[in-house]
Amino acid sequence: MRVPLRALALTAAAGAGAGAYACVVERNWFTLRRYEIPVLPAGAAPLRVLHLSDVHLTPGRHRLLSWIRSLHTLDPDLVVNTGDSIAHTQAVQPFLEALGPLLERPGIFVFGSNDLYSPIPKNPLGYLYETPDQARRRHIPDMPWAELGEGMTAAGWLDVNNQRGRVKAGELDIAVGGVHDSHIDKDRYEEIAGPADPTADLRLGVLHSPEPQVMDRFAGDGYDLLLAGHTHGGQVNLPGYGALVTNCGIDRRRARGLHRHPAQGDPDRSWLHVSGGLGTSPWAPFRFACRPEASVLTLIPRIG
């Protein structure tokens, strides 16, 4: 069967247009998502949490930097950064400067694999099929992750990479547990294992990659709310179908947004917010039907 030349030309033009849109327009079309989560004790005042993730910053991304710089006007009570903040050895200072006044607020962070290992040139479609084994093959960190961590801890943010801690935000006493990135086998849940403090106003679990087995442990220890990133919301979505991949064990339907963990079961199970993140690898510089995002999570008292 002969395919008319005109049909081929139209298909090629549509493909080129979608590619240009994904690389130039949507990748820089940042959006703020808002959710209310009924997770606080009765009578508690609402708490505004700004959840940032997967910025993958390179110093030349001026639109991204200026959008992050504007986020302090949201007046959050707490900032949570679930990792993959940098994608260039010179990105730490621009990242910290863009956070600016947000660093003066209570904050919590974990690292993602990209904070330790520099992005490597690869087929841009590798995002769709890279396996954890490929990511795990690298062993010697070549990124300034320590400088990044020192910048946030110097400002008073809590490092919960395989650690527990306590944060006061608003009027709330928050018990926090976190793990390093399980995507590269750096999570050590056993170091934080045990029931989360039932006397705290909120028990918050923080992790980069939303691996179900790790989240099972947080949920089993009584954490009320889990915050994760890593998935980029799939990065490429098909309208009507959603994310093609999550690059970890979580199912496609929970690739981003507000859900519960486990996905089904006890009505009191943990809340889960997966951030679709703000960036992409410099070697896969596109997003389609999956705008780069930050989220404001307004925590309110439990219903009933």
Ligand SMILES: [Fe+2]
């Ligand atoms: Fe990422």
